[in-house]
Amino acid sequence: MKEFALSKVFQLLEPGPVLLVTTAAKDRPNIMTMTWQMPLEFEPPLLACVIGPWDHTFTALRSTKECVLAIPAFDLIEKAVDIGNCSGRDIDKFHKFRLTPLPAEKVSAPLIAQCLYNLECKLIDRVARYDINILEVVKAWTNPDRKQRRIFHANGDGTFAPQGKNRDLKDRMVKWQSIL
């Protein structure tokens, strides 16, 4: 894992990839699959995500105020779907899905070795009436060794799609040159 610039973290979230969220409360570490999130600020990188009392992760997130957002590539699609269809109440998901937890630097929740990127996050605020959690990314990691690099998206109907081929339109981004 190599360090990834905090100033570029919004670029990982902006395309709207399926994410894995790890937490570590007093009991074993856990993983959930998340698709409802958006960037909020460039730097320090802030994001909003929907995690609520119906998620087992919510208890750990609220008590530790920490989590890791891991970005899987398309080779982990089945695992990501299955992780989102069982509960950490019942099973040890790292063990069941043969994912490797790695120690993070600034939070107690583990990184996932098999993911493309891992974002160490602090829960800095909540908007309780909509179950919106405000996270600040305090450390980011990239895993340059993964061969499959395509992120993927959830369509909300049980179908999923990898990101297609990039089209470079940088020369048209006249208003946003400073963030590219």
Place this chain on the structure above:
Amino acid sequence: MKEFALSKVFQLLEPGPVLLVTTAAKDRPNIMTMTWQMPLEFEPPLLACVIGPWDHTFTALRSTKECVLAIPAFDLIEKAVDIGNCSGRDIDKFHKFRLTPLPAEKVSAPLIAQCLYNLECKLIDRVARYDINILEVVKAWTNPDRKQRRIFHANGDGTFAPQGKNRDLKDRMVKWQSIL
């Protein structure tokens, strides 16, 4: 344009597509390009999005409390990028980009005839400290006549990518059968 079920609107937002936002204040209607949004609730369909005082659209959204979210397909990629790189302060974007405004049913902001879907929205709340706007979709439309159906994603670095080919994993979605 055909009516689209409100119960399925979250499925349009969940993959994280680039959106066009129309508003209609006292002056001419306007369009902005938006990529920072997420679903909040299945039904009634709620979503959160980041629009703030730095956006010309913000004034119209705040005064009318209405907008339309239009979902373009990949054939509109250059227009969507260019719309996001100029301001409605200076120009009439519907005219400049040869897009056709159609009257909406429940809001004053226009639909965009060339988009795949149009979501009529009411601004029901704001979380001012993060410039988060809470929108309720009150009417949704699909345009079955468009040939190009691929949504697309922004990578935040001036590159963009169409959604790839869908993979059907419905049979693994044991926990979420009720929403498929």
